Amino acid sequence: MSGRGARWRPRRALLVLALVALTGCSGPALDGPASPTTPTFAPPLPGGALVLPTEGGGPPSNAAPAPTSCDATPSLRPGAPTTPGSMPPGGPLARIAERGRLIVAVDQSTNLFSFRDPRTGDLAGFDVAIAREIARDIFGDPSKVEFQIRNTVDREPALRSGSVDLIINAMTITCDRAERIDFSTVYFLAAQRILVTEGSGIGGVADLAGKRVCTVPNTTSLANLQRVQPAATVLAVETWADCLVALQQRQVEAATTDDALLAGLAAQDPYLEIVGGSLEAEPYGIGIDRGDDELVRFVNATLERIRSDGTWAALHDRWLSVLGPPPAPPAPVYRD
Structure with missing residues (x-):
């Protein structure tokens, strides 16, 4: 024991000297304020986070069209009723039935829609229930x-490659996406708003000038x-849960996405609040591979069923009650 103590003393002395050098403890400068004696460490940014350059300090770009400006929400009418277990041969439904399971792309960090239940570890939420x-x-x-866990970057490639059958991931139907994949009718209608810490002084989008704002690429x-x-x-972070962490660590002053997703973040922290009006309507649709019309019609038939038999309202009440009483389900719009 005495030998270890003898060896430790010089190491301890070196450590003390190192701390003195690090913290500037040699005494304050005579002609200025005292140097700090305790180093400060900022919390690390969430993994994969990236600060994007500003788009410029000018006024909003009114000339740029909104992502949903073309209204790509009309879809195909529901197909003829089918009996579970007997799908029409030769198409995507027969392929899924033969496989014995439906494969759906979701994420695991969108509270209320698709997330890991902390009690069971299972995926749960409104989107998960729609898939079921x-x-x-x-x-x-x-x-x-x-369920396959896919982020916003690789969910479309997974769909086009056939790795998944559907994307059910709080996915907005946009003009750009509708050129690459097909969509069901709208199954939920959200609106983009802003999440801040109470007392932030931010009340709307105008107050975000010069502020750091969290969102997902x-x-x-x-x-x-x-x-x-x-x-x-x-x-820019990988998941909406990362935005919650960034807000709590004061690494950003606001986060922005759909109000339904923001409500899921706010439900986890009583000091957060949603502010401002709608930046843009966000109609959610189920993503389906381009040209799989049979599957589009089948999915729309399921959505029609759950609208009419009360299932949609029950799922809203089960998973989205923080948003208030269930509204009427979004009315379907068909293009044929």
């Missing part, structure tokens, strides 16, 4: 769903923010 209703109509069994939220408030500095 589609599986119910294919197989007669809502449990026959394989490859989303309508980022496109709208850069369009209506180019003077904001954007912290």
Whole structure:
């Protein structure tokens, strides 16, 4: 023991000297304020976070069209009723039925819509429940769903490659996306707003000029923010849960996305509040591979069923009650 103590003493002395050098403890300068004696460390940014350059300090770009300006929400009419377990041969429904499970792209950090239940570790939420209703109509069994965790960058490539059958991920139907994939009818209607800490002094989009704002890349939220408030500095993160952490660590002054998603973040922190009016309407649709018309019509038939039999309202009441009483489901619009 005495040998270890003898060896430790010089190391301890070196450590003390190192701390003295680090903290500037040699005494204050005679002609200025005292040097800080305790180093400060900022919390690290969420993994994969990136500060984007501002789009410029000028006025909002009114000439730039909104991501939903073309109204790509009309979809195909529901197909003829089918019996679970007996899908028409030769198409995507037969392929899914033969496989024995529906494969759906979701994420695991969008509270209220698709998230890990902390009690069970299972995926839960409004989007997860919608996926199970589609599986119910294919197989007669809502449990026959394989959920793949996909972020906003790789969910479309996964759909086009056939790795997943559907994207059910609080995904807004936009003009750009509708050129690459097909969509169901609208199953939820949100509006982009702003989330801040109480007492922040931010009341709307005009107050975001010169502020650091959190959002997720490859989303309508980022496109709208850069369009209506180019003077904001954007912290782009991988998930909406990362925006919650960034707000709590005071690394940003606001976050912006759909009000339904913001409500899921606010439900986890009583010091957060949603402010301002709508930046843009956000109609959610289920993403389906281009040309899979049979699957589009089948999904629309499920959505028609849950609107009319009360399932949609029950799911809203189960998962989205923080938004208030269930409204009427979004009315479908068909193009054929």
